[in-house]
Amino acid sequence: MAFGEYILYKSQDTYSMNSCDTIEMFYNIRTDLDKLKYAMHITKIIQDVTNENENSYKILQLFLNTLYMISETDKDMDFILSIFKIKLLTFLGFKPRLEECTNCKEKENITHFSIKDNGVKCNNCATQDKGAISITPSTWIALKYITSAPSKKLFNFNLKDESLRELKLLSTVYFNEKLEKEYKIEELW
Ligand SMILES: [Zn+2]
Numbered sequence: 001m002a003f004g005e006y007i008l009y010k011s012q013d014t015y016s017m018n019s020c021d022t023i024e025m026f027y028n029i030r031t032d033l034d035k036l037k038y039a040m041h042i043t044k045i046i047q048d049v050t051n052e053n054e055n056s057y058k059i060l061q062l063f064l065n066t067l068y069m070i071s072e073t074d075k076d077m078d079f080i081l082s083i084f085k086i087k088l089l090t091f092l093g094f095k096p097r098l099e100e101c102t103n104c105k106e107k108e109n110i111t112h113f114s115i116k117d118n119g120v121k122c123n124n125c126a127t128q129d130k131g132a133i134s135i136t137p138s139t140w141i142a143l144k145y146i147t148s149a150p151s152k153k154l155f156n157f158n159l160k161d162e163s164l165r166e167l168k169l170l171s172t173v174y175f176n177e178k179l180e181k182e183y184k185i186e187e188l189w
Contacts, residue, residue: 001029001039003064024064026071033188035070038077041185042066042084048179049092058091061151069155079164081185082171083155086146094118094178098144101125110140113170115177133170139163 003024008015029039046063050056066084069075089095097119100107104125112126113119113133120140126132135143142159149156159167176182 001026001043001067003067024068026067028071029067034077037185037188038070038081039067040188041183042070042081045085045088045183048181049088058151059088062087062091062154065151065154073155075155076164078168079159080155082167083146085171085175086143087151087154089175089178090147092178094174095147096120096143096174098140098147103128110137111135113139113143113174115170115174133166133173135166135170136163139166139170142167 002022003026004020004022006020007018009018026039029035042063046059050059062084066080069080070077086096096113097117100120101110101122102114102117102119102125103121106122106124109122109124110120111123111134112121112129113135114121114126114129115131115133116129120135120143121129121132126134138159142157142163145157146154172183
């Protein structure tokens with residue numbers, strides 16, 4: 001799990017490596033099993049959503065910034081993972097609709113996030129949406145921040161208790177639903 005620059009030489013069907021330079025080692029991931037577990041989990045997700053010979057520069061930037069946060073900071077790793085998932089979904093074309101209620105266009109009284117309608121809902125409309133997840137105003141603000149902030153500033157905020165729980169829950173459910181796969185963090189042993 002290191003970031004490097006590789007010079008490849010193409011001959012017919014195969015590539016040979018001419019040289020490689022390591023740019024970032026993410027050293028602490030090697031010394032902490034919890035950090036390793038989360039880093040492996042996001043690496044698996046990245047492998048699933050990218051293809052060889054496709055330009056994935058934005059996703060690479062997000063991947064590197066997320067690995068950096070896991071390696072070099074003490075931030076809650078589920079918080080880092082939730083932000084990573086929501087940002088990745090926006091890059092993959094699943095940006096949630098967050099400016100107004102997805103049903104009636106109301107801009108006030110936003111109280112839920114609807115998985116099936118890909119965005120927020122007001123208190124009235126949420127009563128008709130059984131799968132909608134309840135959100136506090138700070139979770140709503142956090143979602144708007146994550147989907148619009150540049151990758152470098154993506155993790156520059158904190159959330160407390162209830163909002164943190166909501167963000168973790170909705171990012172997990174929304175991510176699995178959109179990618180049609182049950183992503184779980186696996187134990188290493
Ligand atoms: Zn509504």
